[in-house]
Amino acid sequence: MNSVSRITRVASVAAAATLLAGVTTTAATAASGPAAHPAAASRGLNSFARVPFSSATVTAGSKSGTLTVSWAASKLRGVTVYAGSTQSAQTHRVATGKSSDTVTVTAAYGSWIRLVPSEGASLVLTVRDLGLASDPNLRDIGGYRTTDGQWVKMGVVYRSQALSLSANDLATVDQLGITADYDLRTTAEIAASPDVVPAGATYTNLNVLGDTSVTSISGVTSAAAAEAYMQEGERDFVTNATATTAFGALLTGIADGKGAALYHCSAGKDRTGWATAVILTLLGVPESTVMQDYLLSNQYYFDSAAVQAMLSAMPAAEAAVYTPFMEVESSYLQAGFDQVKSSYGTMYNYAVKGLGLSPQTIQRLRAKLLVSGSADRH
Template sequence: MLGEPSAGRRRFLKGSAGAMLAAGFGSTLLSACGGSLEVDQPETPRLVSVTNFRDVGGAGAGYLTVDGKQMRRGVFYRANVLTLSGTDAATLDKLGIVSVYDLRTPAEITRTADVLPMGATSSTLNVLGTNDFIAPPVETAADAVAFMQAQARAYVTGAPQRAAFGALLGALANGTGAQLFHSNAGKDRTGWVAALLLSIANVPLDVILQDYVLSNVYLGSSIAAQTSTLRAQQGAAIATARAPLLDVDENYLQAGFDQVQASYGTMTSYLTQGLGLATATIEALHNRLVH
């Protein structure tokens, strides 16, 4: 049913995400699957105040799958923290989002509360199982990369992570109407969930990896601002060492997929044994994701 992760499958270059967005984000990914765009389908709005907001299904007519289906758009959205401006809130209200799932820790939520779409309910799922998330001190960029890869592997092996991800996927499968899930930057915890959904939809791994690194484009201004602040306050060496904590790399997602293979053999086994999802729940998700 699912496209299984493999460390040996082809990876795309880091620079491809910016080129995709410049060409009309999502359209290059869609054509990579052999699809064509329906020009009469409106694009997902870009939000100024929530920059990593996007449709899990992609852009245009939606991502194509390896079995010839097409992802539905307007069903599941992903984002960073919902610090919505008045204008962006009005835009989001038009999408009919009925449920918001917040994957942050309690302390993260206390520091920055969500501004919810009109009429939406909110649920919290503490993926990390800790009171707060604070990035560790790192001395080199290699240390930061190692931490990010370890975090991705923990999404597969950690008990709190598996419980939260399983609960979220179950809620998404059983929900009605448009639903949104998010974390702080919308790139790590959120990125893993999006990758799982694309896997369930049978989107090719190459496309899943490219979709994952699009966060670097959507968060580009924020990443640049944080890097500039770090450089000014703590020096160039610290800014360089911490840079991998601020963005995403296909190797982070690959580390998670490799751990799925090492721990469970297949993505299906991870979903059923690791996350506790019934086969019927996975099928329900698949049916919501594609048409």
């Protein structure tokens, strides 16, 4: 089967996801697989103080109006926690803690948290997901630690399912400073559910699948066959020229753009999931962490009330076959990683030879998305 015919496999799943996206809108941790080029992995290091944290997260607290902040580091005298409403300013001291600790703080000052260690550079984090009812899979791709001890910035790049946002959720998204909305869907998907474009954002369609004829999934009659179908679609993201052109344009746009960027497909898990895996791998995030991020679509999308209600309405046998199309499994992403290794050897080579990125573009991507250490005292 050639690349064009294989890519239609994913197109048929995308069509199903479009229908499901319509239903949906009406209802940070740090073994590496396809790694970044060694030279690229060392770029961005500088003579400034390094961020000393080996892990750190900010999540919504168990009580309304609170945040849970956790971190781990070794041999620090202590950590001071500051909060604020923007990525650039966290001025309210809300807690202190030990070298490794978990604290609950008020969210009254905002959800942006700055961890200031007794030694080393500070780290700014926020809650990964926005908790949007009309777009549960909209989340920040940052907040992950790389293999060389750097961190992926938060508030710079977001991933999402179809942007069929309610008025309330749009008001939230409008506050993110998004200047670029990259839509990875087909013409038919867009016609069925046009984007609600965030204020101040420029819309760009980067059609990963192309407008090829859609092959029906009606011939898939078992869960195992459905899983194989999804794995083949992931491999097509690596080998199909239409897909590589779109992904190359996406990464170039993010690297060269001003302000925050958002990209999405229909469910925010397959095309969007692969794009995220490529970006995080090029930044030096471990494959195990990349996989964990990929699998979060099960929590935010597959486990959503709308998706589960749709599956529950199906006969059990039909739901069992359809489920692999609506979820993500590690074998899907691994199929893409394995294809990168087979076709290009490394993710860096895939980015350069497959996606057409220059080494300079990859460096700009890293410079934009990786935290640069600097001394920080309050």
